[in-house]
Amino acid sequence: MADRLPVKKTYKLFIGGAFPRSESGRSYEAEGQNVARASRKDVRDAVRAARSALPKWAGMTAYNRGQVLYRIAEMIEARGSEFAELSTGLDEVEHTVDRIVWYAGWADKLAQVLGSSNPVAGPYFNFTVPEPTGVVAVVAPDEPPLLGLVSRVLPALTGGNAVVAVASETHPLAAIELAEALATSDVPGGAVNLLTGHRDELAPWLASHMDVNAIDVTGADGGSADLERAAADNVKRVVRGNPDTQSPWEIASFLELKTVWHPVGQ
């Protein structure tokens, strides 16, 4: 009997909770597969999807957001062997799962660690609270393909931001697998959008997009000077991170601080 011919997957983008083909109709070959090559138009669609998902994601209770993040870890653990094949191995997958669990636990602690109440002179209760910056663009590092992406996306997401991420260009399959895990998790559609394609085609549009509030340039090629320069057009927050790190200060990079003067009186 002849070997069964496997049914191959068409690798698509992940925008607004759906899996569209690239508007460009183009693909490129990576890891032996044809992968969607996102265009400027796809970037714009993804930013729009992120902006509309923002109120729902940012408006969730911190407790809920933590649970939703924890659910992502469950979904990845359940697909452990598939992720292991698409990344550097099971070790990377386990690290990724643990990192997500770690961030999930931060969601309802940020305000306590990063905020403050301030003893001002005068009859006011004055307090400072962290809030999401808004729409965050992430230029993910090429490697590690799964852990690198998750390490950069999770801090922004934990803080209540909506994310548009450009996946590893050389190893995009883990990102697409992640999109499928996200789609079956409880993350609202559009809170995370994943684009595959050529980084040097996509990142500049994200850097100069006027409705993106912050950009993580950790995975930028050959220095991030051009992206940082474009980011100044609307005073984006620019984050230069590490492909493998976890810290509450990573989350803080994607937060604004709001200070409120509340009157005190009879």
Added chain:
Amino acid sequence: MTELDRKKEQTPVPKEWAYAPAPESRDVVSIEDRYGHFVGGQWLEPSETYTTISPATEETLAEVGQATPEEVEGAVAAAREAFENGWSGIAPAERAKYLFRIARILQERSREFAVLESLNGGKPIKESRDVDLPLAAAHFFYYAGWADKLEYAFPNRRPRPIGVAGQIIPWNFPLLMLSWKIAPALAAGNTVVLKPAETTPLSALLFADVLRQAELPPGVVNIVTGDGRAGAALVKSEGVDKIAFTGSTEVGKAIQRELAGTGKRLTLELGGKAANIIFDDAALDQAVEGIVNGIYFNQGHVCCAGSRLLVQESIYEPVVEKLKRRLTTLRVGDPLDKNTDVGAINSKQQLDKIRELVEAGEDEGAEIYQPPCRLPEKGYWFVPTVFTNVAQSYRIAQEEIFGPVLSVLTFRTPEEAVEKANNTPYGLSAGVWTEKGSRILWMAERLRAGVVWANTFNRFDPTSPFGGYKESGFGREGGRHGLEPYIDFDGSEPNGG
């Protein structure tokens, strides 16, 4: 005839209710004819100079240096030298004591500084005396205490100074902005090169004398004066590890572009177009005072000024009427007069900008109101102005005027107020006036602004973090959060990279 009526008859009725002039004496401050750059604890003879004036009289106050790139480099080198050879090694508790000293000296010399600030900047003496100076001293006092407690502010992060901080400050609160910049930088163990604004260098130059009295080691704070060229040289200097800038959004973007790819730390405190939102249950007379304070404080030269008034439709008429009546009682004139409410516009250039935007407002169809007002003949002045009938798209509702010009808009529901308030590229501050506490917090949650004042406006405190969302910049000044921009941590960096 009752006793009261008899008294009334005997009391002469004044013909007009004018205040007698009550000028503060200029003699408390002595201004040199000429200033150099303060570098390494020495006054260096500048290679180029310009004159700084009083905007209220256009009289020349002094010749000051226009720093060349070489002179800026000299200041950066002095700061580096001081950082490497001493300041960063001084025990934090001793560092704190220098800052406490500076705070105390500022308190002692506050009359002198207040007069100088009003002379050189045009702001009313009652503001420089009651706001700028007490807050400047308080900032040094507050951050002094942090110097030896940084590990409590940032547990498990092993905080270290960054190195040399280049600081560029604006002309609207010259000494106060100096204190917002220098106090946290020194508390964290950095050294500083400060460039005051072109039009208001004198209080920073007098501050050099405070440093001398405090016996701060030479080179820890260096002050170079000049226009934007000196600022640009400081931004470009390779010896600077961190830039802190307060000023216009336009210049802030240029600085962010210039620093792209350098890895230097940056914080920006930029422009604003704040909404001051009045609900129909607000205490109206109190709110009107808040509106006036929000936009006419310091001639509207305030980045967080409440330049857009959002009034709930049901109270639009009484609010505008009360506001106009209040405007007729504002006293515009001599900044050194203790009765003056609104002083001089800081510069000819700024006056031209205000005029241009006010003309645009009239051209676009807004209705202008200016109270009858006699302005001094010399100097730069602008009558407190209210625009009604303003559409959100008008330039006077979108662009920062940085002058005593208020644009009035209306709203019906809290949702509409939030939407309109957030409808600018800026996000520095906002004001909410209502007697309902839960509504204050509901609004505060939704306003995209770094500072939200409820039933008050333009209030500051050294413990209260200040800074913007969106194109109003990033990083905070004040409070524990205000230390962060001046500290290096093990591991990754907070906001602003």
